[in-house]
Amino acid sequence: MLEPDYDGITDMSQLPEEAFTPQRYRSGDTVEGEIVGIDDEGLVVSVGLKTEGIVPISEMRTLTPEERTSVKLGDHMRFTVVQGERGSEMAVLSLDQARQAQMWTDLQEYLSSGETITGKVTGYNRGGLEVDVRGIRGFVPISHVAPTSADGREKDLEVRVGGQAQFNVLELDADSQKLVLSERALYQAQRDEARRQFIDNLEEGALVTGKVSSLRGFGVFLNIGEADGLIHISELSWRALRSPDEVVSVGDELTVQVLKIDRENQRISLSLKRTMPEPWDTVPERYNEGDIVEGTVTRLADFGAFVQLEDWVEGLVHISELSNRRVTDPKECVYQGQKVKVQILSIDPAKRRMSLSYTKAYGV
Numbered sequence: 001m002l003e004p005d006y007d008g009i010t011d012m013s014q015l016p017e018e019a020f021t022p023q024r025y026r027s028g029d030t031v032e033g034e035i036v037g038i039d040d041e042g043l044v045v046s047v048g049l050k051t052e053g054i055v056p057i058s059e060m061r062t063l064t065p066e067e068r069t070s071v072k073l074g075d076h077m078r079f080t081v082v083q084g085e086r087g088s089e090m091a092v093l094s095l096d097q098a099r100q101a102q103m104w105t106d107l108q109e110y111l112s113s114g115e116t117i118t119g120k121v122t123g124y125n126r127g128g129l130e131v132d133v134r135g136i137r138g139f140v141p142i143s144h145v146a147p148t149s150a151d152g153r154e155k156d157l158e159v160r161v162g163g164q165a166q167f168n169v170l171e172l173d174a175d176s177q178k179l180v181l182s183e184r185a186l187y188q189a190q191r192d193e194a195r196r197q198f199i200d201n202l203e204e205g206a207l208v209t210g211k212v213s214s215l216r217g218f219g220v221f222l223n224i225g226e227a228d229g230l231i232h233i234s235e236l237s238w239r240a241l242r243s244p245d246e247v248v249s250v251g252d253e254l255t256v257q258v259l260k261i262d263r264e265n266q267r268i269s270l271s272l273k274r275t276m277p278e279p280w281d282t283v284p285e286r287y288n289e290g291d292i293v294e295g296t297v298t299r300l301a302d303f304g305a306f307v308q309l310e311d312w313v314e315g316l317v318h319i320s321e322l323s324n325r326r327v328t329d330p331k332e333c334v335y336q337g338q339k340v341k342v343q344i345l346s347i348d349p350a351k352r353r354m355s356l357s358y359t360k361a362y363g364v
Contacts, residue, residue, distance in 0.1 A: 026081060026084050027081055027082060027083060027084060028080065028081060029080070029081040030078060030079070030080055030081075030098060030101065031047045031053075031078070031079055031080075031081060031093070032047070032076060032077070032078050032079075033045035033046055033047035033053065033076070033077065033079055033093070034046045034074060034075070034076050035071065035072070035073055035074065035075045035076075035077065036052065036073065037073070038071065038072075038073065040057075041054075041056060041057065042054055042055045042056040042057050042059070042060065043055040043060065043071070043095075044090075045077075045079060045093055047079070047091070047093070051091070052090050052091075053079070053081070053090050053091035053092065053093040054090045054091070054092060054093065055079060055092075055093045055094065055095055056092065059082065059092070059093065059094035059095055059096050059097070060094075060095040060096060061096055061135075062095065062096045062099050062100075062134065062135040063095065077095060077098075078098045078102070079093035079094060079095055079097075079098045080093065080094045080097035080098040080101060081093060081094075082094045082097070096135060099134065099135060100134075100135055100136060103133070103134050103135065103136055104136070104172070104174040107133070107136070107169055107172050107179065108172065108174075110168075110169045111169040111170075111171075111172060114168065116166040116167060116168055116186060117133060117166070117167055117168075117169065118133075118164055118165070118166060118167075119131040119132060119133040119138060119164065119165065119167050119181065120132045120133075120162070120163070120164050121160045121161050121162065121163050121164070121165065122137075122161070123161060124157035124158065124160065124161060126142075127139075127141060127142055128140045128141045128142040128143075128144070128145055128157070129145055129157060129160060131167065131181055133167075133179065133181070136177075136179055137177070137179065138167070138179035138180065138181045139179065139180055139181065140167065140180075140181045140182060140183065141180065141182075142155065142157075143184070144170065144181070144182035144183060144184045145157070145160075145183065145184075146165075146183045146184065146186070146187035147187070148160070165183060166183065166186055167181040167182060167183050167186070168181065168182045168183070168185055168186060169181060169182075170182040191226075194226045195226045195227045195266060196266065197226075198225055198226035198227050199227055199261060199263055199266055199268065200263065202258060202261055202268065203258065203261075204258050204259065204260060204261055205257065205258060206257070206258045207255055207256070207257055207258075207275065208224045208225075208229075208255070208256060208257075208258060208270075209224070209253065209254070209255045209256075210222040210223050210224035210225070210229070210253070210254060210256065211223050211251060211252070211253050211254075212248050212249065212250050212251060212252045212253075212254065213228060213250065214250060215244045215245055215248070215249075215250060216244070217233075217243070217244075218232065218233055219231050219232040219233045219235070219236070219244060220233075220236065220244045220248055222254060222256060222270055224256075224268070224270075227266070227268060228268070229256070229258070229268035229269065229270040230267070230268070230269055230270065231244075231254075231256060231270045231271065231272055232269070235259065235269075235270065235271035235272060235273055235274070236248065236272050236273060237272070237273050237311070238273050238276065238278060238279050238311055238312045239310075239311025239312060240311065240312075247272075248272075254272055255275055256270040256271060256272050256275060257270065257271045257272075257274045257275055258270060259271045259274070278312075279310065279311060279312045279313050280312070280313060280349055280352050281349070283313060283347060283349055283354075284347060284349055287309070287344055287347060287354075288344065288347075289344050289345065289346055289347060290343065290344065291343070291344045292341055292342070292343050292344075292361050293309055293341070293342060293343075293344065294309075294339065294340070294341055294342075295307040295308055295309045295314070295315075295339075295340060295341075295342055295356075296308050296337065296338070296339055296340075297334050297335065297336055297337060297338045297340060298314060298336065299336060300330045300331060300334070300335075300336060301330070302319075302329075302330075303318065303319055304316050304317050304318040304319045304321070304322065304330060305317045305319075305322065305330045305333075305334050305358075307340060307342055307356055309354075313354070314354070315342070315344070315353070315354030315355060315356040316353070316354070316355060316356060317334075317342060317356045317357065317358050318355070321345075321355075321356065321357040321358055321359055321360070322334065322358050322359065323358070323359060324359055333358065334358070340358060340361075341358075341361040341362065342356040342357060342358055342361045343356065343357045343360040343361040344356060345357050345360075
C-alpha cells in the first residue's frame, strides 16, 4: 500500500477525511518514509501524518558500510511493513525486504534486456556456484560457469568464492525466490572478441608457438593463444605421413609458421614443415652426379619410372635408361614398390629434378 498523493491540493478543506487520520499499514505493504531518527538500534521513519515506524538493524543489512554512513536525517526511502502498529508500539519496517522486492522487479528487466548484473560468489557445490545479487541468492549451474583455465577446459569453483563477476539472468521466479544466472554467453562473447583481435593482429609468414590440442586424420589443431590453428597433415612434415601421430602428440609444444589467415571465417592455417629445411635445399650436400644410390620405384609413366631416394626427393629414370634394349613400357623392367639401385646422371636443385639411370647402376 502506497502513501496517498495529495499533490496539487492547496486548501486544507479539500483534503479528504482520511488525510487527518493517522495512516495504518498492514504487513507486506510498501511505504515511503522520511528518516527522522538515527541511533544504534536502527532508524526511525515517518510514514504518515502522525505515524512513525522503526527499522531495526536486522532489517537494514543490505546497506553497505558506505551507504550506512551516508544515511542522514531527512532522507526518503522505501520500506516494507513487517509488523503494523500495535497499540503504542510503532510499526516495524524493513529496508531489506523493500530492496529485495524492488530487486526482483529490476531482475525481470535484466532478463528482458539481456544486460549483465554484478554478483558476489558466496559458495559452491557439485552443481555450480552460489551467488549473492544485492541480497538475493542466485545459482549458476555448472554448465553455465565460465572456465578458470587459460585453455577454457577447467572450472575451478573453489577459487571463485569471494570474487565478483558479471552474470546474465537466465531464469527467475520471485514467488519461489528462484534466480538462475549464467556467465556462459558473456564468457563466449569475451572469447570471441579476444579471438577476433588476436587474428586481426596476426600476420601471414609469422612464426608462432602453440600447444597441440587435438589430432585428426586430416591434421592437427594447435592452440596459439586466443585461437586455434590447423596444421594440415601435408604441412606437418616434408615426408609423406599416414597419420599425424607419426610426428606429433597432444600436448606437444610446436613453433610453426602462419600460412594463411581467413579473417572473415576466423580460420588460421599453419605449417610445421616450413620451419624446417626443405629436403631439396640440401640435396647437393648429400648427392653428387655419378653416385650410385638405392631407392624405391614410386610410380610408372609412359616415358619412364620415378624413383624415390628419400622423403620428398625423387628422380626420373627415363625409359631409355631402363635397359640397353628397346623398351616400350617401363613395366617390362621394373614395378611399383621395387627396391632398385640407380646412378645419378644430373641434379637440378632449382627445378627439383634429378635424372637417374638403371642400366648404368647395374653396368648393363
